[in-house]
Amino acid sequence: MSWKDQGRSERGYHHGNLKEALLQAALDLIAKKGAAGFTFADAARIAGVSPAAPYRHFRDRDELLSSIAQRGFEQFESALSQAWDDGRPDTVTAFERVGKAYLAFAREQPSFYSAMFESGLATDVNAGLQAAAERAFAVIRAAAERLAALAPSGTPRPPALMMALHIWSMSHGIASLFARGDGARRKLPMSAEELLEAEVLIYLRGLGFLTDRRPAAQEAEKNPAGPPPGGPWGRPR
Amino acid sequence: MSWKDQGRSERGYHHGNLKEALLQAALDLIAKKGAAGFTFADAARIAGVSPAAPYRHFRDRDELLSSIAQRGFEQFESALSQAWDDGRPDTVTAFERVGKAYLAFAREQPSFYSAMFESGLATDVNAGLQAAAERAFAVIRAAAERLAALAPSGTPRPPALMMALHIWSMSHGIASLFARGDGARRKLPMSAEELLEAEVLIYLRGLGFLTDRRPAAQEAEKNPAGPPPGGPWGRPR
DNA sequence: TGTACATCAGTGAACGCGCGTTCACTGATGTAC
DNA sequence: TGTACATCAGTGAACGCGCGTTCACTGATGTAC
Numbered sequence: 125m126s127w128k129d130q131g132r133s134e135r136g137y138h139h140g141n142l143k144e145a146l147l148q149a150a151l152d153l154i155a156k157k158g159a160a161g162f163t164f165a166d167a168a169r170i171a172g173v174s175p176a177a178p179y180r181h182f183r184d185r186d187e188l189l190s191s192i193a194q195r196g197f198e199q200f201e202s203a204l205s206q207a208w209d210d211g212r213p214d215t216v217t218a219f220e221r222v223g224k225a226y227l228a229f230a231r232e233q234p235s236f237y238s239a240m241f242e243s244g245l246a247t248d249v250n251a252g253l254q255a256a257a258e259r260a261f262a263v264i265r266a267a268a269e270r271l272a273a274l275a276p277s278g279t280p281r282p283p284a285l286m287m288a289l290h291i292w293s294m295s296h297g298i299a300s301l302f303a304r305g306d307g308a309r310r311k312l313p314m315s316a317e318e319l320l321e322a323e324v325l326i327y328l329r330g331l332g333f334l335t336d337r338r339p340a341a342q343e344a345e346k347n348p349a350g351p352p353p354g355g356p357w358g359r360p361r
Numbered sequence: 362m363s364w365k366d367q368g369r370s371e372r373g374y375h376h377g378n379l380k381e382a383l384l385q386a387a388l389d390l391i392a393k394k395g396a397a398g399f400t401f402a403d404a405a406r407i408a409g410v411s412p413a414a415p416y417r418h419f420r421d422r423d424e425l426l427s428s429i430a431q432r433g434f435e436q437f438e439s440a441l442s443q444a445w446d447d448g449r450p451d452t453v454t455a456f457e458r459v460g461k462a463y464l465a466f467a468r469e470q471p472s473f474y475s476a477m478f479e480s481g482l483a484t485d486v487n488a489g490l491q492a493a494a495e496r497a498f499a500v501i502r503a504a505a506e507r508l509a510a511l512a513p514s515g516t517p518r519p520p521a522l523m524m525a526l527h528i529w530s531m532s533h534g535i536a537s538l539f540a541r542g543d544g545a546r547r548k549l550p551m552s553a554e555e556l557l558e559a560e561v562l563i564y565l566r567g568l569g570f571l572t573d574r575r576p577a578a579q580e581a582e583k584n585p586a587g588p589p590p591g592g593p594w595g596r597p598r
Numbered sequence: 599t600g601t602a603c604a605t606c607a608g609t610g611a612a613c614g615c616g617c618g619t620t621c622a623c624t625g626a627t628g629t630a631c
Numbered sequence: 632t633g634t635a636c637a638t639c640a641g642t643g644a645a646c647g648c649g650c651g652t653t654c655a656c657t658g659a660t661g662t663a664c
Binding site: 135137138163164165166175176179184185 | 616617618619620621624625626628
């Protein structure tokens with residue numbers, strides 16, 4: 125670095141990785157001020173470039189925001205399918221893991237979560253964004269299909285799409301009410317994760333997949349795991 | 362009206378009801394542009410007063426916004442308790458009505474709902490706001506208490522607070538994903554109301570309050586209502 | 599019933615600010631020959 | 632290997648805009664006597 129670099133520290137005329145830097149800056153800003161509070165000019169400032177530079181990479185502020193939402197859905201999809209792990213070791217256990225992964229994502233990536241669900245972006249504007257959102261939901265849906273297939277004989281098989289929508293809304297409800305990174309939410313007698321786990325277990329029992337205090341579905345898959353102590357809500361911490 | 366009133370139509374120097382007019386204007390703006398998009402100046406413009414006038418009634422933009430949120434919670438509380446109707450004619454029926462009222466509020470008062478749940482207001486800043494929110498939640502909680510008391514003998518009684526949180530998160534999840542006024546959401550194979558109703562019924566059955574295809578809790582209250590046709594999700598439209 | 603005066607709820611002009619966006623430009627990089 | 636040139640990714644100054652907020656002010660209203 126020579127004396128010429130005074131204003132522009134640590135880099136030359138070209139940034140080299142501005143697009144990524146802007147996305148990262150926007151994430152930081154969203155974390156700090158919310159999806160509505162982030163500005164194009166601020167992102168440029170943080171990235172250390174002039175306010176005109178971002179226009180080389182994004183048509184406008186909205187395009188940057190929907191890029192973030194799309195990446196968010198991609199990472200979300202990845203986190204959920206990793207948690208699902210194709211239903212191993214058994215469907216119910218894997219399903220519970222997906223729920224935890226959902227909350228973990230909302231908590232650990234609040235900026236992505238905001239951009240995805242609270243930024244007011246019209247999903248149908250951007251085909252890539254919509255497709256990414258669809259793929260993420262498809263993970264939940266696929267898991268629900270596998271669960272639905274476990275319905276005890278004699279019981280009507282519930283529609284997997286409905287189950288997927290139920291699970292999604294439970295997760296989203298708990299995430300947005302109780303598991304946000306910003307913390308300034310209601311205090312709970314239990315963690316958001318425990319709350320969701322209990323809710324899902326009660327729901328699954330309501331579908332007949334878990335007989336009283338014993339995971340019937342797991343048995344159907346020959347899994348020797350014992351019953352949870354005290355039912356879904358009685359779990360000692 | 363004389364020739365002097367040209368600029369200021371239909372009213373004299375004093376507005377007479379500016380505070381209410383500003384609140385209404387803000388609601389319209391939030392409906393149109395979202396909670397983040399509404400501006401103090403715009404509200405003044407719609408109310409037909411100068412941009413300085415609102416400061417006679419609200420310290421700043423945030424105070425107006427939290428006034429709206431507070432009123433929203435008050436109306437919400439009122440709608441929910443009216444739906445609950447002290448558990449008449451029986452607890453489960455009344456409980457279902459509360460769920461419908463929740464969605465109806467989110468759908469019919471999207472501006473209030475935004476201000477209440479999506480504006481990023483710190484609830485603990487304003488004591489009145491926090492208290493109003495608390496009173497609204499108390500309705501759900503009271504209903505959950507009554508439900509919990511119906512637990513079949515021999516079954517462990519579930520904690521009412523947990524049930525209330527579950528019901529709230531189901532309702533909020535469905536409301537914010539599927540039942541928003543802005544419409545630009547995912548298409549569903551059923552209405553948000555049906556989706557929530559099915560979810561709650563499955564959940565209650567999971568708690569043992571509804572025996573298979575028959576509302577046990579209602580029977581415990583000597584209600585002669587028959588079983589819903591086809592289980593919670595099989596309902597013909 | 600009338601008058602003086604305090605109080606209240608508006609006005610309108612002005613401010614400083616930061617935003618999004620545009621423009622002609624320029625330094626750096628890559629490539630054809 | 633060197634040179635000419637096209638392309639790319641940035642600069643920095645400027646614009647018009649609308650915002651939140653302040654200020655001295657003024658018209659209307661209410662009240663004491």
